[in-house]
Amino acid sequence: MNILVTGGAGFIGSHLCDMLLEEGHRVVCVDDLSLGRLENIAHHTGNPLFSFIELNILKTDQLNTVFKEHGFEHVFHMAANSDIQQGASDLNIDLEKTFMTTFSILQCMKNNAVKNIVFASSSAVYGENTAPLTEDTGPLFPISFYGAAKLASEAYISAACENVGIRAWIFRFPNVVGERATHGAMFDFIKKLQQNPHKLEILGDGTQTKPYLYVKDLVDGIMFGWKNAHDALNYFNLGVDSATDVTTIAEIVVEEMGLADVEFIYTGGDRGWVGDVPKFQYSLRKINALGWTARRTSDEAVRCAVQAELGKAR
Ligand SMILES: NC(=O)c1ccc[n+]([C@@H]2O[C@H](COP(=O)([O-])OP(=O)(O)OC[C@H]3O[C@@H](n4cnc5c(N)ncnc54)[C@H](O)[C@@H]3O)[C@@H](O)[C@H]2O)c1
Numbered sequence: 001m002n003i004l005v006t007g008g009a010g011f012i013g014s015h016l017c018d019m020l021l022e023e024g025h026r027v028v029c030v031d032d033l034s035l036g037r038l039e040n041i042a043h044h045t046g047n048p049l050f051s052f053i054e055l056n057i058l059k060t061d062q063l064n065t066v067f068k069e070h071g072f073e074h075v076f077h078m079a080a081n082s083d084i085q086q087g088a089s090d091l092n093i094d095l096e097k098t099f100m101t102t103f104s105i106l107q108c109m110k111n112n113a114v115k116n117i118v119f120a121s122s123s124a125v126y127g128e129n130t131a132p133l134t135e136d137t138g139p140l141f142p143i144s145f146y147g148a149a150k151l152a153s154e155a156y157i158s159a160a161c162e163n164v165g166i167r168a169w170i171f172r173f174p175n176v177v178g179e180r181a182t183h184g185a186m187f188d189f190i191k192k193l194q195q196n197p198h199k200l201e202i203l204g205d206g207t208q209t210k211p212y213l214y215v216k217d218l219v220d221g222i223m224f225g226w227k228n229a230h231d232a233l234n235y236f237n238l239g240v241d242s243a244t245d246v247t248t249i250a251e252i253v254v255e256e257m258g259l260a261d262v263e264f265i266y267t268g269g270d271r272g273w274v275g276d277v278p279k280f281q282y283s284l285r286k287i288n289a290l291g292w293t294a295r296r297t298s299d300e301a302v303r304c305a306v307q308a309e310l311g312k313a314r
Contacts, residue, residue, distance in 0.1 A: 001025045001026070001073050001074055002025075002026045002028075002070060002071055002072050002073050002074075003020055003025050003026065003027050003028070003072060003073065003074045003075070003076060004028050004030060004066075004067075004070070004072045004074070004075045004076070005017050005020070005027055005028070005029050005030070005076045005078060006030050006031070006057055006075070006076070006077045006078055006079035006101065006105065007031055007036060007077075007078035007079030007080065007120075008027070008029030008030065008031055008036070008041065008052070008076075008078065009029060009031035009033060009036030009037060009038060009040050009041050009052070010031065010035055010036040010040070010078060010079070010082065011036075011040070011082070011176070011178075011180045011181045011182060011215065012078055012120065012173075012176060012215060012218065012219070013029070013031070013036065013076075013078035013079070014029075014036070014040035014041050014180055015178070015179075015180070015215050015216065015218075015219045016076055016078065016219050016222065017029055017041060017044065017050070018044075018219075019219045019220075019223060020076075021044060021047060021049055021050055023223075024049070025049070026049050026050075027049060027050050027051075028050075028051050028052075028053060028066070028070050028072070029041060029050070029051070029052045029053070030052075030053045030054075030055050030057060030063070030066060030079075031052070031054065031055075031079065032054060032055060032056040032057070032079075033054055034056075034097075035081075035082055035083075035182070037180075038052075040180050053066060057079055057101050057104050057105065058096060058100055058101060058104055060104045060107055060108065063104060063105075063108050064107075064108050064111055064112070066108075067108045067109075067111070067112040067114065068112060071112075072112075072114050073114070073115075073116065074114075074116040074117070074118065075105060075109060075114060075116065075117045075118070076117075076118045076120075076222075077101070077102060077105050077117055077118065077119050077120065078120045079097070079101050080097055080098040080101060080120065080146075080149075080150075081093050081094050081097035081098045081146060081149075082182070082183060083183060084124065084144050084146040084147075084276075085273050085276075087144060087145040087146045087149075088144065088145065088273075088274055091145060093145070094144075094145040094146045094148070094149040095145070095149060098145075098146055098149035098150060098153065099149040099152050099153055102119070102152075102153035102156060102157065103153075103156060105117070106156060106157065106160050106164070106166075109160070109164070109166060110160070110164045114166075115165065115166050115167055116166065116167050116168075116169075117157060117160075117166060117167075117168050117169070118168075118169045118171070118222065118226055119153065119154070119157055119168060119169065119170045119171070120171065120173060121150045121153070121154055121170050121171060121172045121173070121235075122146070122147060122150045122172055122173055123172050123173065123174050123237070123239075123277075123280060123282060124142055124144055124146055124147030124150060124277070125140050125142055125147050125150050125151040125154065125172060126140060126142070126147075126172075126277075126280065126282065127140065127141045127142045127143045127147060127277065128141075128143055128277055129141075132282075132283045133237070133280070133281070133282035133283055134237075134282075134283045134285065134286070135172075135235050135236060135237055135283075135286055143277065144276075154170055154235075157170060157233075158233055161232050161233045167231075167232050167233075167234075168232070168233050168234065168235075169222075169225055169226050169229060169234045169235075169236075170233070170234065170235040170236070171221070171222055171225060171235075171236055171237075171238050172235070172236070172237045172238065172282070173213065173218060173238055173239075174210060174211045174212065174213050174237075174238070174239040174240070174280075174282070175210050175211065175212045175213065176212075176213050176214075176215050176218050177212050177213070177214060177215065177301055177302060177304075177305035178214050178215030178216065178301070178304065178305050178308060179215065179305075179308045179309075180215075181215070181305065181309075185203075185246055185249050185250075185272075186249055186252075186253055186302065186305060186306050186309065187309065188203075189202075189249065189250055189253040190253055190257070190306070190309055190310065193253065193254070193257055193259065193262070197257070197259050197262065198261075198262060198263065199262065199263045199265060200250055200254070200262050200263070200264050200265065201265050201267065202246060202247070202250055202264055202265065202266050202267070203246075203267050203272035203273065204246065204266065204267060204268070204269055204270060204271050204272045204276075204278065205266050205268055205269060205270060206245065206246045206247035206250070206264065206266055207245055207246070207247070207270070207278075207279075208245065208246045208270070208271060208272060208276070208278040208279060209243045209244065209245040209246075209278075209279045209281075210243055210244070210277075210279070210280060210281075210298075211239045211240045211241075211242065211243045211244075211280075211281060211282075211298050212240070212243075212244050212298045212301045212302050212305075213238065213239050213240050213294055213298075213301055214294070214295075214296045214300070214301035214304055214305065217240075217294040217295055217296055217301070218238060220292075220294075220295075221236075221238040221287065221292050221294065222238070224287075224290070224291070224292040225238070225287060225290065225292065228290055228291065228292075229290060236286055236287045236290075237282045237283060237284055237286065237287065238284075238287060239282060239284055239294070240284075240294045240296070240297060240298045240301065241284060241293075241297075242297040242298040242299065243281055243298050244298045244299050244302050246272070247264065248299065248302075249302055250262075250264060252299070252302055252303050252306055253306050256303065256306045256307055256310055257310065
């Protein structure tokens with residue numbers, strides 16, 4: 001297949017490029033490097049099946065030319081803002097990076113009769129809805145601009161299925177961790193402990209609890225759903241059945257850094273920041289019924305990611 005990966009120089013997108021290339025697909029990675037890094041895809045330099053184009057996909061005319069030149073069959077749309085907190089201080093960030101990128105992609109797909117899109121959505125679309133969160137839970141009221149922009153993207157993709165005749169695979173990701181990640185509690189903790197190995201400030205009360213999915217498991221789940229779901233509009237929660245609280249993440253980081261007697265200082269409150277959903281777990285019954293489950297538990301995913309990060313830092 002001839003595949004476009006947007007945001008392919010980012011954390012998840014680069015792992016997706018790895019997997020698609022491993023399976024023998026031709027991959028064009030488009031990224032403006034606003035959040036991604038060339039080093040994430042440097043190992044594909046010289047691979048005749050891979051090319052990289054540095055482009056802001058909001059430049060729809062230029063993106064259209066890329067579509068015309070490459071004749072894509074599938075688009076994996078991963079490009080977005082990945083810093084949810086930042087989106088709260090500047091309302092343009094998620095409008096442009098998270099929603100308008102989707103709009104631009106859909107325009108180019110329509111113009112060039114590209115019929116298939118795989119979309120990176122997020123558990124953030126559920127807002128503070130409480131369990132059991134199935135894919136059909138509603139109404140959906142996100143509490144971050146990021147979640148709102150993902151939900152709006154899902155809505156436009158759904159409308160494009162009906163009006164433009166495309167097929168879509170929408171995957172709602174939980175917190176994803178692993179090599180090449182750039183955000184999250186564990187990075188914050190590692191950074192703080194490298195500066196002061198005796199004290200660790202933890203945002204909130206430490207009981208915030210979420211499922212953490214290892215990036216290679218996530219990519220495996222995306223590929224599985226893409227190959228095995230055949231509706232016009234396919235939509236799945238992807239994740240793990242277990243979850244990890246923030247204090248446990250701190251304990252894993254402390255242990256993996258070989259530290260002891262670290263004093264945890266909590267800033268208090270039930271959440272880390274405005275727009276953060278302190279506790280969630282969604283139903284995985286739909287993707288499980290299709291035949292996929294994650295290999296690693298949430299705690300294992302966190303530990304793998306911490307070890308990877310420390311391995312890099314050493
Ligand atoms: N990491 C997570 O825990 C998580 C959870 C849920 C959903 N997601 C979604 O998964 C996708 C990948 O996230 P990630 O964690 O790899 O983030 P990331 O920031 O590492 O990757 C996003 C990539 O998109 C690129 N990009 C952004 N705007 C662009 C534009 N206008 N034109 C071209 N490229 C642009 C960035 O440079 C970056 O390389 C995103 O859609 C994100 O919303 C991630």
